Amino acid sequence: MKILEIREATLPISSPIRNAYIDFSKMTLSLVAVVTDVVRDGKRVIGYGFNSNGRYGQGALMRERFIPRVLEADPASLVDEAGANLDPHKIWNCLFTNEKPGGHGERSVAIGTMDMAVWDAVAKIAGVPLFQLLADRYGNGTPDRKVFVYAAGGYYYPGKDLAKLQDEMRGYLDRGYSVVKMKIGGAPLADDLRRIESVLGILGNGQRLCVDANGRFDMDTAIAYAKALSQYPLFWYEEAGDPLDFELQAVLRSYYPGPMATGENLFSMQDARNLVRYGGMRPDRDWLQFDCALSYGLVEYLRTLDMLRQHGWSASRCIPHGGHQMSLNIAAGLGLGGNESYPDLFQPFGGFPDGVKVEDGYVTMPDLPGIGFEGKADLYEQMRKLAS
CATH class of the missing domain: 3.30.390.10 (Enolase-like, N-terminal domain)
Known part of the structure; x- marks a missing residue:
C-alpha cells in the first residue's frame, strides 16, 4: 500500500x-x-x-x-x-x-x-464515513448524526443596504438555519448598530444572530463595541481584536458578559493553549473556532482537543471556522458543538452533499465513504478534473 x-x-x-x-x-x-x-x-x-x-x-x-x-x-x-x-x-x-x-x-x-x-x-x-472512523478510533463508537450548523454571511459590498442585508438573512432562515452571522467593524459603530438591529428585527422565536469583527479592533474600539453590543441577545461576539492579542480578549470579559468566540486564526495546538491560558475565555459560555484545514489538519486538531480537556474545556464548545465537510465530519465523530456554513459563498467548496438539508439548524450526516465530497456534484467535478 x-x-x-x-x-x-x-x-x-x-x-x-x-x-x-x-x-x-x-x-x-x-x-x-x-x-x-x-x-x-x-x-x-x-x-x-x-x-x-x-x-x-x-x-x-x-x-x-x-x-x-x-x-x-x-x-x-x-x-x-x-x-x-x-x-x-x-x-x-x-x-x-x-x-x-x-x-x-x-x-x-x-x-x-x-x-x-x-x-x-x-x-x-x-x-466508512470519516465521522464513523473518528468515533470508532477516538470516541465511543457512536457519532452524532445530527450536527448544528449556522449560516455565515452578512459581508459588506457596494450597494448593499439594510433591505438587502435583511433579504440575505431571510434566505438563510428560510433554508432551515436558526443562527445567522454577519460582519461588523467595516463601518462606523453607529452604522453597524443599525445593521445589527435590522437583522434582529427579522428573527423569529429561537433564531439568533452572531457578529464577527474579523480581528479589526484595537482595545478601545473592542470595548466600545462590547458595551454597545451588550444590549442585544447575540449568539456571540466574534474575534474582536488581533487573534494573538490575548490580553485584549481577556479584558473584554469585563465589558461583555455574553458569549464570545475566537480562534479561527490560531494555527497550532500551542497557540490554542495560549488562548485558553491567557485569553480569558470562559468554558461555560464562550466558543472556540479552530479550523483544522488552516491549522496543520486533524492530527494537530486531536492534540488541541486533548489539550482543551486538560484545561477543563468540552469539545462541545468548539464550532470550527471554514464551512467545509471535513470539520462537519469532525463535529459528528468527535462531539464538537457544530460547524460553520456558507450557503451562498465560496462555492463549490462550501455547503453539504446534494440532498442534505438544514432542519431547525441541524443537518443529518449522510452515509458516504470518506469525507463525502463525492456526494456534492459541483465540488466533485473540480476534484475529478484534478485527479483524472
Missing part, C-alpha cells in the same frame, strides 16, 4: 465582498488529490482536500517541501502497524520533517490541506 502521486491546483474563490479586514476579490485556495494504489469497488482510492477561505492557495510550499517528503519516504513508513491502511499520524510526521517549531503561518495551511486529503483516503480505504 502506498501513495502514488499527490497533485495540487490553485483555484479562485474570488467574490466582490469584504469583511472588516480584507476583500475577497483575489482569494484562492489549494485543491489537493492524494492518489493511492488501493482499489475499492473497482475504483482507485483518491483522497481530496482543500484549505478554507481567508487564506490563499499554498501550492508553492507543497511542491517545494511537503509533497516531495511524502513521495520520497519509504512507503512502509507511512502505513499502520497492520499494513492495512495509511497512517495519518506517520504521514503528518513525515510532512513536518525538518520544520522548526513555531512560526505557524502558511505552512500550517499547506499541511492542513494535505492532511485533509489523507484522512479522506484513510476513511475510503476503511470503507
Whole structure:
C-alpha cells in the first residue's frame, strides 16, 4: 500500500465582498488529490482536500517541501502497524520533517490541506464515513448524526443596504438555519448598530444572530463595541481584536458578559493553549473556532482537543471556522458543538452533499465513504478534473 502521486491546483474563490479586514476579490485556495494504489469497488482510492477561505492557495510550499517528503519516504513508513491502511499520524510526521517549531503561518495551511486529503483516503480505504472512523478510533463508537450548523454571511459590498442585508438573512432562515452571522467593524459603530438591529428585527422565536469583527479592533474600539453590543441577545461576539492579542480578549470579559468566540486564526495546538491560558475565555459560555484545514489538519486538531480537556474545556464548545465537510465530519465523530456554513459563498467548496438539508439548524450526516465530497456534484467535478 502506498501513495502514488499527490497533485495540487490553485483555484479562485474570488467574490466582490469584504469583511472588516480584507476583500475577497483575489482569494484562492489549494485543491489537493492524494492518489493511492488501493482499489475499492473497482475504483482507485483518491483522497481530496482543500484549505478554507481567508487564506490563499499554498501550492508553492507543497511542491517545494511537503509533497516531495511524502513521495520520497519509504512507503512502509507511512502505513499502520497492520499494513492495512495509511497512517495519518506517520504521514503528518513525515510532512513536518525538518520544520522548526513555531512560526505557524502558511505552512500550517499547506499541511492542513494535505492532511485533509489523507484522512479522506484513510476513511475510503476503511470503507466508512470519516465521522464513523473518528468515533470508532477516538470516541465511543457512536457519532452524532445530527450536527448544528449556522449560516455565515452578512459581508459588506457596494450597494448593499439594510433591505438587502435583511433579504440575505431571510434566505438563510428560510433554508432551515436558526443562527445567522454577519460582519461588523467595516463601518462606523453607529452604522453597524443599525445593521445589527435590522437583522434582529427579522428573527423569529429561537433564531439568533452572531457578529464577527474579523480581528479589526484595537482595545478601545473592542470595548466600545462590547458595551454597545451588550444590549442585544447575540449568539456571540466574534474575534474582536488581533487573534494573538490575548490580553485584549481577556479584558473584554469585563465589558461583555455574553458569549464570545475566537480562534479561527490560531494555527497550532500551542497557540490554542495560549488562548485558553491567557485569553480569558470562559468554558461555560464562550466558543472556540479552530479550523483544522488552516491549522496543520486533524492530527494537530486531536492534540488541541486533548489539550482543551486538560484545561477543563468540552469539545462541545468548539464550532470550527471554514464551512467545509471535513470539520462537519469532525463535529459528528468527535462531539464538537457544530460547524460553520456558507450557503451562498465560496462555492463549490462550501455547503453539504446534494440532498442534505438544514432542519431547525441541524443537518443529518449522510452515509458516504470518506469525507463525502463525492456526494456534492459541483465540488466533485473540480476534484475529478484534478485527479483524472
